[in-house]
Every structure is written in structure tokens, then in C-alpha cells.
Amino acid sequence: MSGIQEDDDLVFHKITSLLEPLNEKGVKLTRDTDIIADLEIDSVSLLDVVMDIEDNYDISIPVNTISEIKTIGELVDAIHAIKKEQS
Amino acid sequence: MSLFEKFEKNAALYDHLSAIGKNPFTVVMEEVLGPTRARIKGRETVLAGTHNYLGQTFEASAIQAAKDALDHDGTGTTGSRVANGTFAGHKKLEEDLAAYLGMKHCLVFSTGYAANLGAIAGLVDRVQDAVLIDADCHACIYDGCQLSGAETIRFRHNDPENLDKRLSRLDPKYKGKLVCIEGMYSMYGDIAPVKEFVEVAHKHDAFLLVDEAHSFGVYGETGKGVSEAEGVMDQVDFYTGTFSKALASIGGFVASNHPEAEYLRISSNPYRFTASPSPATIASASAALANIKAHPEIRAKLWENAKRLHAAFTQFGLRLAAEPAPVISVLLPTREDAFEAWSFLLEHGVYVNMAIPPGTPGKESLLRLAVSSAHTSDDIDRLVSAYGALAEAFPSARIDTDA
Numbered sequence: 284m285s286g287i288q289e290d291d292d293l294v295f296h297k298i299t300s301l302l303e304p305l306n307e308k309g310v311k312l313t314r315d316t317d318i319i320a321d322l323e324i325d326s327v328s329l330l331d332v333v334m335d336i337e338d339n340y341d342i343s344i345p346v347n348t349i350s351e352i353k354t355i356g357e358l359v360d361a362i363h364a365i366k367k368e369q370s
Numbered sequence: 371m372s373l374f375e376k377f378e379k380n381a382a383l384y385d386h387l388s389a390i391g392k393n394p395f396t397v398v399m400e401e402v403l404g405p406t407r408a409r410i411k412g413r414e415t416v417l418a419g420t421h422n423y424l425g426q427t428f429e430a431s432a433i434q435a436a437k438d439a440l441d442h443d444g445t446g447t448t449g450s451r452v453a454n455g456t457f458a459g460h461k462k463l464e465e466d467l468a469a470y471l472g473m474k475h476c477l478v479f480s481t482g483y484a485a486n487l488g489a490i491a492g493l494v495d496r497v498q499d500a501v502l503i504d505a506d507c508h509a510c511i512y513d514g515c516q517l518s519g520a521e522t523i524r525f526r527h528n529d530p531e532n533l534d535k536r537l538s539r540l541d542p543k544y545k546g547k548l549v550c551i552e553g554m555y556s557m558y559g560d561i562a563p564v565k566e567f568v569e570v571a572h573k574h575d576a577f578l579l580v581d582e583a584h585s586f587g588v589y590g591e592t593g594k595g596v597s598e599a600e601g602v603m604d605q606v607d608f609y610t611g612t613f614s615k616a617l618a619s620i621g622g623f624v625a626s627n628h629p630e631a632e633y634l635r636i637s638s639n640p641y642r643f644t645a646s647p648s649p650a651t652i653a654s655a656s657a658a659l660a661n662i663k664a665h666p667e668i669r670a671k672l673w674e675n676a677k678r679l680h681a682a683f684t685q686f687g688l689r690l691a692a693e694p695a696p697v698i699s700v701l702l703p704t705r706e707d708a709f710e711a712w713s714f715l716l717e718h719g720v721y722v723n724m725a726i727p728p729g730t731p732g733k734e735s736l737l738r739l740a741v742s743s744a745h746t747s748d749d750i751d752r753l754v755s756a757y758g759a760l761a762e763a764f765p766s767a768r769i770d771t772d773a
Contacts, residue, residue: 325727325728326728327727327728328727328728328733330505330524331505334505334524334526338532341535341539342539343523343536343539343540344523345521345522345523346512346515346522346523346524347516347519347521347522368541
């Protein structure tokens with residue numbers, strides 16, 4: 284996890300705080316956590332979490348992008364890319 | 371075996387439910403006894419999960435029209451709308467629907483699912499357009515977006531302000547924007563603020579598609595749907611619907627005042643690469659349309675039944691998803707509760723639909739009752755009595771119990 288910028292950390296923490304209530308098995312959340320497979324949440328729950336993230340950062344993450352995301356790290360990266368694009 | 375691995379999780383549940391004889395997904399209507407009755411597992415059952423809102427499945431004029439069409443035009447069209455599959459009946463139904471809705475154009479598809487799929491995928495370009503959809507939209511709208519390949523953005527359910535925000539921050543590179551909502555949402559039976567959505571969409575030069583599959587024939591002064599009830603029929607860009615609910619047939623349609631909608635016929639694969647509806651299904655839909663237009667009292671009866679059931683369920687303290695509507699859903703905290711409660715109702719001679727996440731809008735499961743104008747007083751009494759017993763047996767279905 285070294286070398287991650289401070290902004291990355293903030294986005295990571297935001298995501299994990301939103302995922303934690305769905306983390307029924309108490310999996311340790313890292314950048315490599317596979318959101319659907321490791322947390323055993325369904326695809327629609329993920330879309331709803333993403334909606335909270337979108338409103339938090341005032342961005343829109345297309346459904347097509349979300350369906351390609353597997354891990355928390357990929358979600359962090361996608362949010363950064365979109366923040367840059369939409370700001 | 372990797373191809374089948376994805377089934378494992380659901381397969382275990384599916385097999386378990388079948389093994390204990392409580393699988394809601396394998397119900398067989400052994401014999402249909404009328405618009406609201408069938409024999410299921412050998413027992414005469416009240417049908418309250420069939421979306422036969424206006425009870426037209428046994429309408430005599432529709433049955434006669436279907437028989438006549440069979441005699442005159444044969445069993446099937448054996449072709450797509452753009453080839454040999456457009457008969458006089460298809461054109462007449464398009465004209466009748468357009469006239470009823472006050473729209474200039476109407477295209478008949480083979481199912482309601484295909485209508486939404488075809489409207490979205492046909493209208494939206496993969497590269498230069500974007501689609502914005504209500505988060506609770508039906509699977510066919512999601513699938514239409516996927517088929518289009520275009521940028522797809524969800525906005526919060528029934529939240530025009532959220533749509534406004536998302537349209538504001540949309541990349542200006544998108545030339546065309548299509549917003550998709552439904553009139554009545556079928557899971558909770560809640561309705562959309564269509565007027566506000568029209569305003570927001572048009573403010574941003576976006577087109578608005580309203581899927582009135584469940585609200586056509588049911589809402590509005592003359593049954594044209596939630597768009598009519600909201601007074602914005604003439605401002606809806608694309609109005610989609612189905613023949614399989616209020617009209618008790620099968621097929622779907624897209625209506626519009628935009629003359630360009632006609633070109634969907636040559637650009638929409640779900641329109642041009644599938645066989646058209648059979649002459650009999652078209653004829654019965656036409657006859658049912660004429661019948662519901664001529665008899666507004668059918669719709670009044672539906673609402674009377676819906677209000678009676680909603681009031682009774684409220685009195686039982688059941689946790690209901692929305693205001694009185696032709697769909698009345700009882701929320702249950704877990705899917706295990708939902709399976710048990712669904713079986714309980716079936717054992718009490720009542721068939722409803724059951725839905726579990728992710729097929730439901732929230733985290734809860736639900737039992738979905740679809741009211742029919744054809745429900746008799748006796749049917750309603752049986753429904754009330756079965757739901758009363760349900761409220762007793764399942765505290766988790768009541769609001770006075772912390773789930």
C-alpha cells in the first residue's frame with residue numbers, strides 16, 4: 284500500500300466506509316478486495332454503493348465502467364480518472 | 371465445468387426450494403379456470419400475481435376476435451415486421467393505439483421487453499449519445515442500454531433533482547441524451563413524478579422515454595397512464611407499453627410524436643430481426659383495447675378493489691411498500707421469510723409473486739399482489755382472509771414488529 288497519495292487514501296477510506304455495512308463476513312478491506320466475490324454482495328448493491336460515492340464526489344460513474352470493476356483498488360482508480368475528467 | 375460455475379450459488383437455493391416443494395419459480399397453472407382462478411398443485415387458487423389488471427383474459431369480444439384472426443390469417447406471420455410479418459391487423463393496432471394515446475406514431479413489437487430493448491438500442495448511438503435511467507428501472511431498460519453500448523448513468527429512484535445534477539455534469543461531448551423512467555414501478559407499485567422529469571429532461575435538451583407497461587389502461591382519467599394523470603402526455607417523447615398486462619395478450623409498442631420514430635423500424639434489431647406477433651395475439655389486443663376504451667367502469671372497479679385490499683392490509687398492520695395501487699407489495703426482511711410467506715399464501719389458496727434482492731429495489735424481499743378488476747367479491751374476501759392469517763403467522767411482515 285506504499286506510495287499511495289493522500290487523496291487516494293481519502294477515496295479508499297470513503298469507499299471502505301460505505302462497503303463496511305455490507306461486509307457481513309468481516310473481510311479485511313484492501314485495494315485487492317474483490318467487491319462482489321469477497322464480500323458476497325450482489326451487483327445491484329454495488330451499484331447502490333457507487334451511487335453514494337457519486338453523490339459524495341459529485342461525479343457520474345457510468346454503469347458500463349462499474350461492470351468492469353472488480354476490486355476496491357480499481358474503483359479508487361476509476362473515481363480518480365472520472366474526477367479528473369469531470370472536474 | 372467452468373461454464374456452469376456461475377450457477378452454483380443460485381442452483382443450491384433453487385434445488386432446495388424444489389426439494390421442499392416451495393419453489394416460487396416453478397409454479398404450473400395446471401388448469402386455468404377464469405381470469406382470476408386456476409388450479410395449482412391440485413387446488414383451486416385465487417390468482418393475484420398475474421398483472422391481469424383489467425381482467426381481459428376471458429373478454430368474449432377478444433376471444434372471438436382472436437378466433438376470427440386464426441381463421442382468416444392463420445396461426446403465425448412467419449416473419450419479421452420489416453419483411454412479411456406486417457398484416458393489416460398490425461397496422462390497425464398501431465393506428466388504434468396512436469389514436470388512443472393522442473400520439474402521431476406507434477410501432478408494434480413482439481413483446482414489451484423487445485419494445486424497450488428496441489427503443490433504447492435503436493435510438494441511442496454507442497459513441498455519441500448517453501442514456502440516463504432511474505435506478506429502479508426494469509431489466510429490459512438496463513438490457514436496452516447494454517445492447518446500445520452507450521454510456522449509461524443511473525440516477526436515484528424517482529428523484530428529478532438527482533437527474534438534474536447528473537445531466538448538468540454530463541460530458542458535453544454527448545450529442546443525444548435519453549432519459550428513461552417508468553410510469554408505475556412494478557415491484558413496489560409506486561409512481562413516477564413524470565411532470566417533473568419532463569421539465570428536467572427538456573431543460574437539458576434530453577429526450578424522455580416513459581415505460582407505462584404497468585400503468586397503461588390503469589392510471590389517468592382515460593387510462594393512458596401516469597403521463598396522462600400528470601397532464602404531460604404531449605410532452606413525453608417516447609411512450610412504451612405492453613399488451614401482456616391491461617390488454618391480456620402479448621406484444622409491446624413504442625408511441626411517439628416524433629416522425630423520426632418511424633425509422634426505428636429499419637434501425638432497431640429487436641423490431642426487425644424477430645417474428646412479429648401472431649394474428650390472434652394482435653386481434654385480441656385490439657379487441658381488448660376497444661373494450662377498455664368503451665368501458666371506463668372496468669378501471670374504476672380495479673381501483674375499488676385495490677383500495678379495498680390496501681385498506682384491509684393496512685388494518686392488519688402489514689408493512690406495505692407504497693400507497694394504494696394496482697400492485698400492492700408486502701415487505702419482508704429476509705428472503706427465507708419471503709419463501710415461507712409465499713408458500714403460506716399458496717397453501718391458503720392465493721397465488722402472488724415473490725421477489726428477492728437483487729430483483730427488488732431495496733434490501734428487503736417482497737410479496738407482490740397484482741389486483742384485477744375481475745377479482746370478485748369472493749376473491750377479495752379470500753385475499754383479505756389469507757393476508758389476515760399471514761399477518762398473524764408472520765410478525766416480520768408487520769410494521770409493529772421490529773424486523
